[in-house]
Every structure is written in C-alpha cells, then in structure tokens.
Amino acid sequence: MSLTEIRSRIHAAEEAAGRPPGDTRLIAVSKMQPDERVADVLVQGHRIFGENRVQEAAGKWPGFRERFDGIELHLIGPLQTNKARQAMELAQAIHTLDRPKLAKAIARLAQEMGRCPDLFVQVNTGEEPQKAGVMPVDADAFVTECQGLDLPVRGVMCIPPVDEEPALHFALLAKIAARNGLSGLSMGMSGDFETAIALGATHIRVGSAIFGARPGEPG
Numbered sequence: 735m736s737l738t739e740i741r742s743r744i745h746a747a748e749e750a751a752g753r754p755p756g757d758t759r760l761i762a763v764s765k766m767q768p769d770e771r772v773a774d775v776l777v778q779g780h781r782i783f784g785e786n787r788v789q790e791a792a793g794k795w796p797g798f799r800e801r802f803d804g805i806e807l808h809l810i811g812p813l814q815t816n817k818a819r820q821a822m823e824l825a826q827a828i829h830t831l832d833r834p835k836l837a838k839a840i841a842r843l844a845q846e847m848g849r850c851p852d853l854f855v856q857v858n859t860g861e862e863p864q865k866a867g868v869m870p871v872d873a874d875a876f877v878t879e880c881q882g883l884d885l886p887v888r889g890v891m892c893i894p895p896v897d898e899e900p901a902l903h904f905a906l907l908a909k910i911a912a913r914n915g916l917s918g919l920s921m922g923m924s925g926d927f928e929t930a931i932a933l934g935a936t937h938i939r940v941g942s943a944i945f946g947a948r949p950g951e952p953g
C-alpha cells in the first residue's frame with residue numbers, strides 16, 4: 735500500500751471520529767526494511783520513523799540524516815538499560831519506558847546530557863507474562879514515579895495481544911492516559927490503526943502496510 739493511501743485512510747478515520755485532520759502522527763516503522771524502501775518513503779517527504787532495536791537504528795539512521803533533513807526517530811522496541819545512552823542520542827522519542835531501573839538511568843543521563851527524548855510508558859494491557867510493559871494496575875504509580883524524576887512523560891503505549899480484540903486494549907490505555915492527565919496515546923499498527931484513531935490514538939506505528947512485508951516475515 736502506498737504512503738498516500740495510508741494517509742488518506744488516516745484522514746478518513748480522523749474525520750469519522752470527529753477529530754481534526756492531522757491530529758494523528760504516523761510513525762513509519764522501518765525495522766528490518768531494506769534501505770531502498772526506507773529511502774523511497776523519505777523521498778516522498780515522510781520524516782517520522784520508528785525502529786525497535788537501538789543497534790539497527792544506529793547503523794541505519796546517521797546515514798539517512800546526512801541525506802535528509804528533519805528526521806524524527808521513535809524507538810518502539812524494548813530498551814536495555816545499557817543501551818539507554820545510545821537510544822537517547824539517536825531518538826526523539828522512546829515509547830518503551832517500562833521499569834524503574836530504566837527510568838532512573840534515563841533521568842541520570844538526561845541530567846548529564848541536558849536533554850531528554852519524549853517518553854511514553856509502555857503498559858502491558860493484556861497482562862501477558864512474556865511481554866514488556868507495566869501492568870495496568872501499576873501504571874499510575876509508575877507514571878508518578880517517572881514524573882518525580884522530572885522525566886518528560888508524554889503518554890502511554892501498548893501492543894495488544896495478537897489474538898484479542900484490540901479496541902478493548904486501546905480503550906483501557908486511553909483510560910489510563912486520561913486519569914494520569916497524559917495526552918499522548920501510542921497505539922495502533924498496520925492491522926488496527928483505524929480502530930486506534932477512533933479511540934484517540936495520537937501516535938500510530940505502521941510498518942508493513944507502508945513498506946510491505948518485512949523480509950523473512952510472512953506477508
């Protein structure tokens with residue numbers, strides 16, 4: 735599907751939800767995609783991208799930044815504490831703040847560097863044991879803890895369980911954001927971004943619908 739087509743679907747979903755056009759930010763998730771597909775989307779004028787591994791982002795984006803101005807990079811994958819510095823140097827936003835140890839490391843580095851990317855707290859809305867994110871019941875306390883460290887928490891993020899109705903998870907995430915006074919909602923992927931927009935997503939993370947199937951993954 736083309737970028738133009740995705741944009742028009744986003745606008746239609748915004749309109750249907752009674753939201754102003756352009757209210758939703760499209761993060762083009764370029765993980766594992768060949769460079770020429772990413773360059774093609776850059777040439778079309780898109781500038782907001784998502785990666786889920788620091789290592790891969792570090793290999794790929796400095797080169798693109800030499801060729802294209804105004805790139806905004808969002809880290810959307812699990813972050814190890816020992817990669818926090820590199821992540822903060824590369825990314826303008828981190829969507830996977832999910833534990834006190836990482837929050838403390840980011841706070842310390844932010845002091846040292848004099849700046850900090852926008853942060854989203856990842857919530858494990860499906861309470862899946864193997865998935866990252868704070869449990870819904872712990873989310874409020876963790877947001878408060880992060881704010882106590884002066885971290886710029888802009889919103890919350892979730893990845894719903896693959897086999898469940900995403901709308902329930904998006905609605906739960908929206909509730910958690912609202913009761914914590916957070917405006918950012920990072921939710922919705924290729925298969926469900928219209929549902930996410932209907933439920934208030936401010937950042938959707940769309941990969942395969944823009945770039946095609948990732949090499950090595952079933953289309």
Ligand SMILES: *Cc1c(COP(=O)(O)O)cnc(C)c1O
Binds near residue numbers: 763893941942943
């Ligand atoms: C890969 C990934 C996406 C994009 O998934 P698609 O189904 O290709 O749109 C979104 N969010 C996260 C956290 C991801 O890891």
